[in-house]
Amino acid sequence: MTTLAARFLEPEVRPLVVKDCCAILDRQVAEKKGLSGIAIKGAFKAVKAIKPGFVPGVVDALLDEWVEKLSQFEARHASSGAAGTFETYLVEHRKEVSEALIEVTDLRAQTTKHKTAKKFYERLRPSALANVEEAIPELAQLVTKYGTPAQEAAQANA
Numbered sequence: 001m002t003t004l005a006a007r008f009l010e011p012e013v014r015p016l017v018v019k020d021c022c023a024i025l026d027r028q029v030a031e032k033k034g035l036s037g038i039a040i041k042g043a044f045k046a047v048k049a050i051k052p053g054f055v056p057g058v059v060d061a062l063l064d065e066w067v068e069k070l071s072q073f074e075a076r077h078a079s080s081g082a083a084g085t086f087e088t089y090l091v092e093h094r095k096e097v098s099e100a101l102i103e104v105t106d107l108r109a110q111t112t113k114h115k116t117a118k119k120f121y122e123r124l125r126p127s128a129l130a131n132v133e134e135a136i137p138e139l140a141q142l143v144t145k146y147g148t149p150a151q152e153a154a155q156a157n158a
Contacts, residue, residue, distance in 0.1 A: 094136035
């Protein structure tokens with residue numbers, strides 16, 4: 001049985017994961033409403049305008065650390081003997097998962113050389129936890145899409 005890290009970071013899978021993560025970001029931003037939605041949409045548009053490919057580049061740069069965090073949840077799920085899929089586990093623990101993922105992003109924001117991106121991140125950071133929590137069900141589906149251990153076992157038996 002391979003780990004989440006091994007599956008997500010395979011050279012042929014990684015670009016697909018990055019692309020799907022960017023699609024999740026795009027959908028989540030597009031769904032934002034109200035004044036905070038306007039601020040998020042404006043900041044996201046400005047960050048994307050920094051340079052073509054900026055957002056996928058950032059996702060790719062953060063992916064190893066995000067996967068490391070998700071792998072810790074995968075190990076906890078496996079050792080807990082909890083019923084249900086890892087996807088369900090992630091959704092049930094969305095607040096903890098969100099905090100872990102944001103921790104990675106916070107550390108990167110502190111050291112980024114992209115002052116515009118950093119400025120927007122700092123401005124929107126207070127609402128980040130809620131925004132990431134909203135995206136966890138889609139992220140959990142992405143984890144399942146690229147192969148959870150249960151899927152691997154089913155594929156091996158087929």
